[in-house]
Each structure stands twice: as C-alpha cells, then as structure tokens.
Amino acid sequence: MSRSSFTTNSASPENSTEPEVDAGIEQTRRTLLLGALASTACLGCSPPARAGEDPPGSDERPQKGDVLVFSEGDKEGKLITAADVPAGGPPVHAWPKDPNTSVVRSASRLNEILIIKLDPAELDEKTRARAVDGIIAYSAICSHAGCPVTAWVKSDVGDKEVFKCMCHNSEYDPRAGAQVVFGPAPRRLAALPLALADGSLNVAGNFIGKVGGAQPG
Amino acid sequence: MSRKQWLLSGFVAFTCLASTAAISGPIENYSPVTTQRLENPEPGNWMLYRRTYDGQGYSPLDQINASNVKNLTPAWTFATGVVEGHEAPPIVNNGVMFVATPMGQVIALNAKTGDEYWRYKRQLPDDLFQLHPTSRGVGLWEDKLYLATTDDHVVALDAKTGKVVWDTKVQDYKKGQYMTLMPLIVDGKVIVGGSGGEFGVRGYVAAYDAKDGKELWRTFTIPGEGEPGHDTWQGEDWKNGGGSAWMTGNYDKETKTIYWGVGNAAPWPGETHPGDNLYTSSVLALDPNTGKIKTHHQYHQNDSWDWDEVDAPMLIDLQRDGRNIKSLVHPGRDAIFWVLERTPTKINYVAGWPFVSTDVWKGIEPESGKPIVDPAHKPVIGKRVEFCPSLWGGKDWPSAAYSQRTGLVYVPANENFCGGFTGEKVALKPGELWLGTKPEDIGLKAKPGADHFGELQAWDPATGKKVWQHNFPKSQLFGSVTATAGDLVFVGGTNDRNFRAFNAKTGELLWEQKTNSGIMGMPVSYEIDGTQYIAIQSGWGVDAQRIQDALATNNIGIEANVPQGGVIWVFALKK
Numbered sequence: 200m201s202r203s204s205f206t207t208n209s210a211s212p213e214n215s216t217e218p219e220v221d222a223g224i225e226q227t228r229r230t231l232l233l234g235a236l237a238s239t240a241c242l243g244c245s246p247p248a249r250a251g252e253d254p255p256g257s258d259e260r261p262q263k264g265d266v267l268v269f270s271e272g273d274k275e276g277k278l279i280t281a282a283d284v285p286a287g288g289p290p291v292h293a294w295p296k297d298p299n300t301s302v303v304r305s306a307s308r309l310n311e312i313l314i315i316k317l318d319p320a321e322l323d324e325k326t327r328a329r330a331v332d333g334i335i336a337y338s339a340i341c342s343h344a345g346c347p348v349t350a351w352v353k354s355d356v357g358d359k360e361v362f363k364c365m366c367h368n369s370e371y372d373p374r375a376g377a378q379v380v381f382g383p384a385p386r387r388l389a390a391l392p393l394a395l396a397d398g399s400l401n402v403a404g405n406f407i408g409k410v411g412g413a414q415p416g
Numbered sequence: 417m418s419r420k421q422w423l424l425s426g427f428v429a430f431t432c433l434a435s436t437a438a439i440s441g442p443i444e445n446y447s448p449v450t451t452q453r454l455e456n457p458e459p460g461n462w463m464l465y466r467r468t469y470d471g472q473g474y475s476p477l478d479q480i481n482a483s484n485v486k487n488l489t490p491a492w493t494f495a496t497g498v499v500e501g502h503e504a505p506p507i508v509n510n511g512v513m514f515v516a517t518p519m520g521q522v523i524a525l526n527a528k529t530g531d532e533y534w535r536y537k538r539q540l541p542d543d544l545f546q547l548h549p550t551s552r553g554v555g556l557w558e559d560k561l562y563l564a565t566t567d568d569h570v571v572a573l574d575a576k577t578g579k580v581v582w583d584t585k586v587q588d589y590k591k592g593q594y595m596t597l598m599p600l601i602v603d604g605k606v607i608v609g610g611s612g613g614e615f616g617v618r619g620y621v622a623a624y625d626a627k628d629g630k631e632l633w634r635t636f637t638i639p640g641e642g643e644p645g646h647d648t649w650q651g652e653d654w655k656n657g658g659g660s661a662w663m664t665g666n667y668d669k670e671t672k673t674i675y676w677g678v679g680n681a682a683p684w685p686g687e688t689h690p691g692d693n694l695y696t697s698s699v700l701a702l703d704p705n706t707g708k709i710k711t712h713h714q715y716h717q718n719d720s721w722d723w724d725e726v727d728a729p730m731l732i733d734l735q736r737d738g739r740n741i742k743s744l745v746h747p748g749r750d751a752i753f754w755v756l757e758r759t760p761t762k763i764n765y766v767a768g769w770p771f772v773s774t775d776v777w778k779g780i781e782p783e784s785g786k787p788i789v790d791p792a793h794k795p796v797i798g799k800r801v802e803f804c805p806s807l808w809g810g811k812d813w814p815s816a817a818y819s820q821r822t823g824l825v826y827v828p829a830n831e832n833f834c835g836g837f838t839g840e841k842v843a844l845k846p847g848e849l850w851l852g853t854k855p856e857d858i859g860l861k862a863k864p865g866a867d868h869f870g871e872l873q874a875w876d877p878a879t880g881k882k883v884w885q886h887n888f889p890k891s892q893l894f895g896s897v898t899a900t901a902g903d904l905v906f907v908g909g910t911n912d913r914n915f916r917a918f919n920a921k922t923g924e925l926l927w928e929q930k931t932n933s934g935i936m937g938m939p940v941s942y943e944i945d946g947t948q949y950i951a952i953q954s955g956w957g958v959d960a961q962r963i964q965d966a967l968a969t970n971n972i973g974i975e976a977n978v979p980q981g982g983v984i985w986v987f988a989l990k991k
C-alpha cells in the first residue's frame with residue numbers, strides 16, 4: 200500500500216509499521232516543543248484574576264473626567280497620553296478609569312475603546328469637530344453581534360485602512376464617524392468625546408450612539 | 417396580602433407577559449411527548465433534531481416524490497423579525513410547530529395555517545458576545561419544551577402558553593460559555609452541551625431534570641486529574657482545553673447509549689497543547705442516566721486546524737464486507753468520511769476515506785484508524801501554514817442525511833477551499849477570543865482555477881463509493897440535508913437564496929425555489945390532515961456569512977451581499 204494512499208478498510212497489523220515511524224517523529228517534535236514551552240517565561244499564563252470581583256463603578260460606562268489606560272499589551276493598566284497614540288494608526292485599545300477612585304471600568308466589555316490619531320485633513324467635518332489634535336475615540340464593540348473590533352487593515356472595498364471586526368468582516372471608517380463601509384454591521388460604532396489637558400487624554404462626555412451589538416427580540 | 421407582596425406578584429405577572437405575548441394561543445389539545453413517541457415517532461411528526469434518535473434526518477413521508485415535486489409551492493410563510501443565521505429545524509408535534517430563532521426567540525405556530533399561538537422573547541444581556549449567535553431548536557417532553565440559550569441557561573417553557581416553567585443557569589456567559597444546540601431529550605432528561613471552544617472553555621455535556629431543571633450530571637469532555645485520558649494532556653492545558661460539545665447528540669435506544677460529538681482543542685495550534693488531547697475531535701459514548709463515558713473514538717489527534725467534530729455520527733445498520741455492522745457514520749470536518757462500528761463496550765474503526773481533497777492527511781493507520789498527518793500542513797507557532805480543506809473543513813456542522821430507501825448518505829460538502837493562519841501564543845483572558853492566532857490572520861482561499869465550491873454528495877457507506885455529486889459553481893454549501901421516502905433530498909445552503917430538491921437516486925435537480933435570504937437551516941417534513949409539508953427557515957448569517965465575505969474578497973466574481981432576515985417557509989403540493 201502506498202504511503203500516501205487512503206485505506207478504505209481496516210487491514211492486517213503488518214501494514215501499520217510506517218505510521219509508527221510517523222508517530223515517532225511526531226513524538227520527538229513534541230518533546231522539543233515541550234522543552235521550548237517550558238523555557239518560555241509564562242507566555243501562556245492567565246493574567247492575574249481581577250481583585251475580589253468587580254469594584255463599584257467598574258461596569259459603569261465611561262464618565263466625563265475619566266482618564267484612559269491601556270487595555271492590553273506591555274503597558275496594560277498604564278495611563279495613555281496623547282504621545283502614546285501613533286499618528287495614522289493602529290488604534291490603541293483602552294479602558295476608562297475613574298481618576299478619583301482609581302477604578303478601571305473593565306468589568307463590562309462594552310467599555311473597551313479604540314483611540315486613533317489621524318490627519319485632521321482626512322476627517323469629515325463632524326469627526327474633525329470631535330477630534331482633539333487628530334485623536335478620536337470609538338467603542339471597540341462591533342454593532343453587528345458585539346465582537347471586539349480588533350483589526351486595522353486595508354479595506355476590502357477601498358484603499359484606506361479601516362477598523363475591521365473579524366467576526367463577520369464588518370469594516371468601519373474612523374475618518375467618517377466610524378460609519379460602516381463593508382459587512383453586515385447595521386450601524387456605526389459609538390463615538391466617545393475626548394478632551395486633552397496637559398498632554399493627557401480625558402473622557403469629555405458620554406458615548407454618542409448605541410454601544411454594542413444588535414440584540415433584537 | 418401586604419401591599420409589597422401584592423406589588424411583587426404584580427411585577428412577576430408583568431414580566432411574564434412582557435416576555436411572552438400570546439397572539440391566538442394558548443394551544444388547545446396539545447399532544448404530550450413521551451419516551452414511546454420519541455423512540456417511535458409518528459411518520460407525520462418531527463420532534464427530534466434529526467427526526468429520529470439515530471440522527472438520520474429521514475422522513476418516511478412520500479406524498480411529495482420525485483415525480484411530483486415540481487408542483488411544490490409555498491403554503492405559508494412567517495417572518496421571524498430577526499436577522500442572523502436561522503439554523504433550527506421547525507419542530508412539529510401533531511399540528512403545532514415550534515421554531516427557535518437567533519437572539520433567544522421561540523415561536524409557536526399552527527403548522528397548517530402559519531397562525532401564531534405565542535412567542536417567547538428572551539431578554540439577552542447587552543454585553544453578550546459570541547461568534548455564533550444562533551439556536552438550533554427546542555426539545556420536547558410531555559407538555560413542555562426546552563431551549564438552550566446563548567446566555568447559557570436552559571429554559572423550560574409551557575408548550576401551550578410559552579410561559580417560563582423553570583430557568584436554570586448552566587455557566588457564566590461572561591467567561592465565553594454559551595449554548596446554541598437543540599437539547600436532546602432522553603427519558604425526561606434534558607441533555608445539553610456547551611459552546612465556547614474559541615474562548616478556551618473546558619467542554620462538557622450535562623443533563624437536567626425536565627420537571628424542575630435540577631442538574632443531574634455533568635461530564636467534562638476534557639478529563640480532569642485522575643480521570644482516564646487525562647494523560648493525553650500536558651501540565652495545565654486541560655483546564656482550558658476546549659472540546660466544546662455544541663451540537664445535539666444521537667441516541668441508541670437499544671443499548672441506551674448517547675453518541676455526542678466533541679469539538680477541537682483550544683487554542684488552535686497543536687503546539688500549545690501537546691498530546692493527543694482526549695476527548696477533543698472525538699465521539700463520546702455516554703450513559704444518559706449517569707453521564708458516564710462508556711467508550712470513545714478520537715477522529716484525529718492534537719487538532720490544529722479548528723476541526724470540530726461536533727456533528728454526532730449517524731447510527732446506521734450496514735451490510736459491509738458480508739457483515740452486519742451497527743455503524744456510526746460521520747463525514748468529518750477533517751475531510752474524512754468515517755465508518756465506525758459501535759458495540760456496547762467499544763467503537764471500532766471500520767473505514768475512512770477523504771470525501772474532499774486534503775493535503776493534511778497522508779493516510780490512515782489501518783488498525784487504529786488514526787489519520788497520519790503531513791507536518792508541512794499542520795499549523796505551528798510563528799510561521800504561516802496553509803492547509804486544505806479550510807478551517808471550515810470538508811463539512812462543517814450542517815448535518816448529512818441517510819435514506820433508508822437508497823442506502824445513501826447525502827453530504828453537504830465544500831471543495832476547493834484552503835485556509836491558513838500563523839499560530840501565536842496568547843494569554844487567556846476569560847470571555848475574550850482565544851484562538852492562538854490573530855483573527856485578522858485567518859485566511860480562506862479558493863484554489864486557483866476552481867470551477868465550483870459547494871458539493872452535494874451521495875455516498876454508499878457500505879462500499880465507500882460515491883454514487884452522485886451536484887456541484888455549486890459560485891457558492892459554498894452550508895445547510896443541513898434531509899432525505900424523504902419520496903426519493904427526494906432537500907437542501908438550501910447556497911448564497912443564491914435557493915431551496916432545492918434532488919432526486920435521491922440520481923442527483924438530478926428536480927425543483928428549486930428562491931427564498932428571502934440564504935438558507936442555513938434544516939429542512940423537515942410533516943403531515944397534517946393527509947397533506948405532506950416541507951418546512952425550512954431561511955435566514956443567512958454566522959459562518960455561511962463569514963465564508964461568503966471571504967469568497968467575495970477572493971476576486972472570483974462572487975457577490976458579497978446575501979440579504980439577512982429570517983422567514984419560515986412551508987411548502988406543499990399545488991392542489
């Protein structure tokens with residue numbers, strides 16, 4: 200029997216020698232991998248559990264005066280300044296944080312925010328009016344079924360980079376109020392007004408528009 | 417009664433009304449469902465996911481047949497008012513139809529006229545998030561019906577009124593636990609399995625008492641410390657090892673054994689969870705009374721391709737190589753058409769062959785039935801790896817069917833798709849996707865020069881021969897198949913919104929009807945007052961939509977837009 204052929208019937212044991220060789224190779228590779236994994240510092244570890252189940256205020260929507268902290272990456276939990284937001288993207292993922300209580304509002308996934316800095320000349324009028332120094336913020340929760348909007352990629356239907364929700368490929372243009380340019384999302388991402396004080400970003404008001412996915416029914 | 421008590425009871429009554437608005441209900445003369453009726457369903461009813469416990473998806477009705485199906489015409493339609501993928505079979509019990517839709521709705525209808533009796537609308541939490549916000553139907557028992565919800569509750573409704581009888585929380589949706597399957601009802605037990613492999617859950621199958629919603633047992637699909645199979649995992653990987661079990665199981669009423677399909681390991685790249693990873697990508701044989709695992713068969717080891725094997729195998733009595741075999745037949749997401757033998761204590765490998773082209777397997781070990789992997793097409797960390805078929809596999813969850821008249825298995829297959837991704841190690845954050853790759857790094861490609869994608873295939877499981885095949889040039893095939901004694905095979909699943917009937921013997925296309933949206937639901941057949949009906953939900957979304965969008969961006973002339981919105985379509989012969 201050729202090694203690449205498929206058997207359609209279970210056959211006699213003597214046919215099974217080759218697969219064992221394969222299994223051996225596989226085993227060696229796995230052993231190597233295990234070693235590699237063991238020597239990698241805690242890449243697969245879970246993050247520390249959130250202290251004692253969600254402090255008060257942590258699931259409230261962003262409030263005027265909240266500061267913003269990184270929600271992921273090496274600087275997770277650190278304050279975001281205007282200088283932290285790279286011009287032209289990609290967006291920074293953030294949580295709002297109550298500066299008085301130091302509570303990060305991360306208990307609701309609906310609070311995750313995308314902050315992006317774009318050339319003001321590229322923004323439409325309404326978006327430009329909301330931007331501070333080209334920086335604008337939107338809800339990171341897709342208006343289709345509520346997945347997180349994770350990607351900053353070239354649009355499938357244009358030549359500009361857009362926010363993309365990979366769940367069903369919805370695309371949003373942050374230059375035009377995050378309106379939908381592709382995919383099944385029914386409406387734009389909610390916008391979050393920002394203010395700038397001494398280089399720090401603050402929340403200047405409530406979300407404009409509905410946050411999260413459609414839940415009809 | 418004090419004022420406070422009075423207010424309280426008023427509030428309870430109000431909330432019930434708010435979630436269930438009766439239109440022309442309640443239902444009079446409801447036929448209670450019993451073990452006897454589920455084990456031997458009347459030909460005119462469709463009360464289980466695939467009509468019968470063996471999962472064959474076969475209706476013995478033959479009024480609509482190969483010679484008159486051209487006269488099939490809509491009898492009534494009903495708009496659900498919901499978008500997203502409508503995947504549930506309309507469930508029919510003596511003239512009453514129950515339909516589950518995405519977003520936690522159940523609609524009870526007069527199956528003859530389409531008049532609404534009542535509608536249950538679950539109030540889902542705002543922060544709910546799933547990759548698969550859908551429902552595959554309601555299970556029936558006595559005078560109640562049972563819904564597994566996307567916010568991870570099992571809910572019992574009064575079949576006559578739609579009022580909630582009990583509501584049991586299963587697990588925490590905020591940790592990525594959710595359910596989309598139709599519960600399997602066995603002897604007064606409501607048996608469900610969890611979704612959420614893509615969130616790094618530990619999969620399970622669990623049973624609830626149909627009377628009061630008390631949990632009777634829960635069996636994890638990833639064995640814990642001290643349990644057989646635990647040694648197929650390393651370190652702590654088992655705790656978030658995936659193995660979700662999000663499709664309804666089948667049931668052998670003779671041996672009282674449930675056969676339940678188990679999904680892939682989490683996260684996707686096998687390097688992140690070395691070992692065979694039992695019981696991922698397997699079928700489990702479970703005792704419905706205790707949940708005890710009697711035996712199992714793992715289709716493929718150390719899954720790295722997102723190849724869930726959740727669609728439970730069909731139970732078919734076969735004559736093969738001169739032997740009567742009580743078989744388990746499973747056209748796998750891993751591209752292999754599996755024929756296994758079920759015995760009370762063991763599942764034996766009988767045969768396996770690729771039913772679509774694949775570059776992942778070099779063959780199958782003849783004794784064990786283990787497929788032999790080509791390492792060049794097994795995803796790894798830090799390097800892009802391509803493989804065929806794509807991560808949606810040769811056949812995803814939509815069910816195949818078996819006709820007792822033709823002896824053929826009808827498979828909704830996809831050919832000429834390949835996929836790939838770059839594996840990466842990512843820390844688990846409860847409630848967030850944990851795929852082991854960046855979602856934006858996942859690819860679906862059409863093979864260059866491919867002349868078609870979807871294939872409806874007819875296989876003889878006794879010989880391993882393909883008898884016929886119908887190709888869909890410009891669409892995937894993403895819908896379940898139903899066979900009837902009228903020698904017909906019904907299927908939707910294409911992006912042109914058509915519902916179709918084929919000659920079960922020859923594969924000839926006999927009838928098609930455009931519907932409002934694309935169909936990813938399951939066709940059913942039932943009979944009332946001597947008239948045979950065919951029913952289906954049309955409503956595109958979820959993975960059919962994802963494949964569609966990926967296809968549209970492949971520059972192969974395929975339209976991106978398939979309209980969404982659910983409609984129940986019911987057909988009968990023109991009078």
Ligand code: FES
Pocket residue numbers: 341342343344345346364365366367368369382383384412
């Ligand atoms: S949830 Fe974002 S496109 Fe569907």
